[in-house]
Amino acid sequence: MNNIAETVFTYRSYSLEDTEQLAAELAASAEPGMVIGLDGDLGAGKTAFSQSFARHLGVQGIVSSPTFTIIKEYEGRLPLYHMDVYRISLQEADELGLDEYFYGQGVCLVEWSRIIADLMPPRHLHIAMETCGPDERLITVTGSGEPYGEVCRGLIQKWGNER
Numbered sequence: 001m002n003n004i005a006e007t008v009f010t011y012r013s014y015s016l017e018d019t020e021q022l023a024a025e026l027a028a029s030a031e032p033g034m035v036i037g038l039d040g041d042l043g044a045g046k047t048a049f050s051q052s053f054a055r056h057l058g059v060q061g062i063v064s065s066p067t068f069t070i071i072k073e074y075e076g077r078l079p080l081y082h083m084d085v086y087r088i089s090l091q092e093a094d095e096l097g098l099d100e101y102f103y104g105q106g107v108c109l110v111e112w113s114r115i116i117a118d119l120m121p122p123r124h125l126h127i128a129m130e131t132c133g134p135d136e137r138l139i140t141v142t143g144s145g146e147p148y149g150e151v152c153r154g155l156i157q158k159w160g161n162e163r
Contacts (some may be wrong), residue, residue: 004122005119006142007149009156013137019045020052025158026125030078032105035121037113040129045137046111049129053109055081063113070096079106079156086112090095093119125151 013019026036036053038046047065054063058076063085074080081101085093093116101108102121113120123145130138143152 001070004145005149006144007152008143008154009141009152009159010161011139011155011159012132013045013139015135016045016048016052018058019049019137020157022141023049023052024056025155027053028139029154030057030107031147032078032107033103034078034100035108035124036110037117037120037126038109038111038129039114039127040137041131042093044129044131046129049127050082050109051060054082055109067149071101073106079104081106081108081110083108084111085115090116090118090163123148146161 010064011022021113038049040046050065051063054074054076057080059074059080063074063082064072070083070085072082074082081104083098083101098119099117110116110120112121113126125148126142126144128140128142130140132138141155143149143154
């Protein structure tokens with residue numbers, strides 16, 4: 001049974017710039033071992049969010065979705081392990097040894113994390129992106145356990161419970 005407390009922050013983005021503000025805030029709070037799951041429909045902005053997050057983490061150069069390579073590693077203020085598990089099964093993901101990344105010294109950003117929900121650490125940050133219009137997104141950030149609940153509380157303190 002999962003008794004890990006969850007803290008939820010809801011953010012309404014009306015532009016790429018709004019989404020980048022959220023990504024920048026999360027990158028600023030990133031610590032070694034941080035795990036972020038990122039979900040949303042195709043075109044919801046997962047890759048755009050990931051690119052902004054990486055840029056604000058100090059990653060230089062182009063960050064692209066690792067759709068076919070599954071995991072790309074980048075150097076920034078902290079190592080960034082950008083994963084895209086859209087094209088693999090839960091069993092294939094399990095065989096990748098993701099725990100080495102999840103419990104390492106970098107930041108893991110996992111696109112399509114719902115596919116491997118059973119493999120995600122119990123304590124992590126989850127971001128769900130929902131398309132509400134051509135440029136509008138409803139972004140729900142859920143912190144499961146600490147320090148992720150604290151990250152969400154910081155967002156709530158900065159922008160209110162719903163921005």
